[in-house]
Amino acid sequence: MRLELGSFPVRTISFGPATRWHAGHLTVDRAAALAEVRRDPRIVTADLELAAPGESVRIWPVRDVIEPRIKVEGPGQCYPGICGRDVATVGEGRTHRLSGMGVVEVSSVNWHDAGGDFVETYLDMAGPFAEMYPYQRLQLLCAVVEPDPALSDESRNDAVHKAALTVSDHVARATAGLTPPERETFELTPCDPALPRVTYIWGVHSPQAMSGSLTAFCTATYGLTQLTPPWVLHPNEILDGALTGPYRTAFAMSWTVANNPLFLDLYRRHGKDWNFLGVIVLRTEWTTQHEKQMIANQTAKTARMLGAQGAVVTWDAGGNEFIEVVRTIQACERLGIKTVFLTSEDDATDGAPTMLEPLPEADAIVSTSFFKNVTLKVADPGPVSRVIGLDRKVVHRGSGVGLHGGSDSALPTAGTLPPPWRYDDHYGFGSLSCIE
Amino acid sequence: MISAIYTFAMTTGANRVIRGARIEHVCGDPSLGPEKDYAYGMRIVRKALETLTVAVSGPTLFDPQAGDIQEPSHAS
Numbered sequence: 001m002r003l004e005l006g007s008f009p010v011r012t013i014s015f016g017p018a019t020r021w022h023a024g025h026l027t028v029d030r031a032a033a034l035a036e037v038r039r040d041p042r043i044v045t046a047d048l049e050l051a052a053p054g055e056s057v058r059i060w061p062v063r064d065v066i067e068p069r070i071k072v073e074g075p076g077q078c079y080p081g082i083c084g085r086d087v088a089t090v091g092e093g094r095t096h097r098l099s100g101m102g103v104v105e106v107s108s109v110n111w112h113d114a115g116g117d118f119v120e121t122y123l124d125m126a127g128p129f130a131e132m133y134p135y136q137r138l139q140l141l142c143a144v145v146e147p148d149p150a151l152s153d154e155s156r157n158d159a160v161h162k163a164a165l166t167v168s169d170h171v172a173r174a175t176a177g178l179t180p181p182e183r184e185t186f187e188l189t190p191c192d193p194a195l196p197r198v199t200y201i202w203g204v205h206s207p208q209a210m211s212g213s214l215t216a217f218c219t220a221t222y223g224l225t226q227l228t229p230p231w232v233l234h235p236n237e238i239l240d241g242a243l244t245g246p247y248r249t250a251f252a253m254s255w256t257v258a259n260n261p262l263f264l265d266l267y268r269r270h271g272k273d274w275n276f277l278g279v280i281v282l283r284t285e286w287t288t289q290h291e292k293q294m295i296a297n298q299t300a301k302t303a304r305m306l307g308a309q310g311a312v313v314t315w316d317a318g319g320n321e322f323i324e325v326v327r328t329i330q331a332c333e334r335l336g337i338k339t340v341f342l343t344s345e346d347d348a349t350d351g352a353p354t355m356l357e358p359l360p361e362a363d364a365i366v367s368t369s370f371f372k373n374v375t376l377k378v379a380d381p382g383p384v385s386r387v388i389g390l391d392r393k394v395v396h397r398g399s400g401v402g403l404h405g406g407s408d409s410a411l412p413t414a415g416t417l418p419p420p421w422r423y424d425d426h427y428g429f430g431s432l433s434c435i436e
Numbered sequence: 437m438i439s440a441i442y443t444f445a446m447t448t449g450a451n452r453v454i455r456g457a458r459i460e461h462v463c464g465d466p467s468l469g470p471e472k473d474y475a476y477g478m479r480i481v482r483k484a485l486e487t488l489t490v491a492v493s494g495p496t497l498f499d500p501q502a503g504d505i506q507e508p509s510h511a512s
Contacts, residue, residue: 287440287460288457289455323444
């Protein structure tokens with residue numbers, strides 16, 4: 001399975017009479033892109049706005065950030081299986097991407113009504129968060145959409161995500177007939193048998209337990225979000241978007257999944273420093289002891305059947321999902337598979353352990369820091385000149401301890417806000433160091 | 437402590453751990469319908485109350501569905 005990934009760097013975006021990419025500049029035909037979005041009768045309002053690094057602009061609510069990718073050769077469609085797209089197995093041929101940009105999905109639609117999973121992410125393009133999140137270094141094309149409020153939760157989620165994918169496809173199509181200025185070929189070529197065999201166990205949240213639905217919108221494998229046994233994916237499938245965001249944290253977006261530096265480094269050093277065997281996607285948020293232990297055992301067994309001697313493990317969630325993740329590590333180690341765990345840490349207030357269940361087998365851990373911004377005393381982001389999205393920001397109880405602590409409130413988005421609640425860097429993008 | 441993730445409850449040092457249903461409904465199962473759900477929940481809660489009369493020497497698991505399973509702690 002061979003995939004050529006052609007990159008078209010985007011350094012500036014503007015609106016213009018036709019959608020085209022030329023020498024690092026993307027022009028977007030706003031009316032044409034919006035006409036495609038409005039073809040879906042579920043969409044009531046739709047607009048496109050631009051945000052560039054360094055601008056005094058705040059985007060709220062941010063549901064997802066998508067890197068435009070399109071298949072120009074080979075079977076299937078990028079971001080397969082989502083919102084009714086083709087489920088043909090991807091990962092072969094040639095894919096074009098617009099690098100250095102993201103399509104931002106901006107809408108008031110929440111994930112689902114149960115479980116307290118609120119859309120919380122907002123993005124500032126300047127100020128204290130410019131260094132914390134990768135998106136502020138991107139040129140952002142924001143799809144601001146609202147669906148028919150009479151539709152079900154899942155229909156509204158499907159409608160707004162489809163709208164963002166439609167915008168992503170619209171701009172990616174501009175590269176279809178062009179020669180990419182940057183190309184990289186990805187293939188799991190046969191390599192020196194002496195190299196250590198390594199797999200990547202990639203934990204992603206499932207919304208099934210908390211939503212009570214098999215089809216609630218969330219992090220997806222070929223569009224599926226339900227709790228499933230471990231999936232073995234060829235890394236080229238990841239490059240074509242077979243695994244996508246978003247989950248509720250700012251680092252669990254489709255863009256961060258597609259640009260996961262840990263994954264890309266594992267793949268690029270295949271045949272040089274190790275033999276990369278592929279990705280095992282581990283679904284998390286199983287809700288009984290039996291299920292958690294079984295998925296851990298089966299994931300480790302799958303790694304062993306792939307021939308793994310080592311595994312790198314990440315996850316994108318919090319709370320009880322730690323159990324199946326850390327027990328997967330334990331199960332791997334008991335089968336002789338060495339593991340390294342990349343994770344953010346919990347609140348250490350009053351000497352609490354920063355990992356829910358510290359097991360002795362998890363003895364090689366890379367911390368990407370501690371997540372609670374209010375405890376870290378991250379400064380409150382100040383007023384901004386422009387808002388993309390909603391002009392009021394709901395602050396949920398517990399997310400604004402300190403300045404707005406105690407009760408839910410709705411504050412002007414353009415004014416001073418509490419910092420985003422969480423900072424969970426799932427894949428090692430950031431530059432924060434851990435708490436010792 | 438009634439818990440669906442019972443071995444974890446034991447590693448935290450709870451002396452009497454009662455095996456619950458699922459994280460999202462620890463003392464019941466809405467899929468059973470109101471009557472059976474109530475009976476199922478009562479069985480868990482009664483077992484929890486009964487264990488208060490049982491002397492234990494350390495973290496001990498009680499299973500309301502399968503008689504008493506008493507296991508030593510897996511604390512690590």
